Amino acid sequence: MDKDPKILAIKSDKKELERVEKFLLQIFENEKLPKACFNKVYLCISEAVINSIEHGNKNDKDKQVDIQINCMNGNIIIEVHDEGDGFDFELIEDPTSKSNIKKEYGRGIHIMKSLCSEIEFRNQGKCVEIKIDVT
Template sequence: MTQLAQFDVWIPNDTAEARDVQERIIGLMEQNAWPMRDCFGVRLSLEEALVNAIKHGNRMDPDKKVYIACELTEDEVIVVIEDQGDGFKIEEVPDPTEDNNLEKPGGRGIMLIRSFMTGVGYNDKGNRLTMSKKLGVVNKDETD
């Protein structure tokens, strides 16, 4: 497994800054001939995860920052996103596909991330997400 790129950065709690890092990661994938389908799924997952960190984790506080680390190998991209918020309990997030939750906000971004990424995990505090995508692996949820 050859490492092609690696970086980490702290950004202001700002969606425009987050978008720049998102595009940097997708650009690295495209430069290394990752399939469009994989790039699409990672882009969408990054957007959801970064917005969650900024809006829900850091609660739009301009004094807080978001940490992003990325490692790209020839067959996997791994991204860590950490906010400076209080965290959350993943098991307390309602399942947005249950009938009583269909019209409630919340949980859809996490569901989307899980459907496109091959690995998704949170630290115990709930303020750091580690997600990974294996090259060319199509999740079951992507084909439904």
């Protein structure tokens, strides 16, 4: 697999998710990654991008979200960076707890954690790195 990162910069607009999907499809094609893994990877990357747009950049279209993807050793490693103020990821509430189970929001990070091999927040929460096994 390729060791050079692929990079996409988008505006903080959910309409840009179409570009993210095309970007990821191209990587899957170029790297000959298993198509059966695409939906899992796309769900994780789209959750991270939506969080960056909505919570990080506060839907400010003058700010951008940067996406970097590396493929190596049977893994796809995705980094999503925003220009927001960051957040304390230790304070994220458990969406499966009784008090949160009926809320219609707050599940993105939980979804990412359940689908990926590793997740790490850096730069005070302005960057999330997601590692997913694609073998």
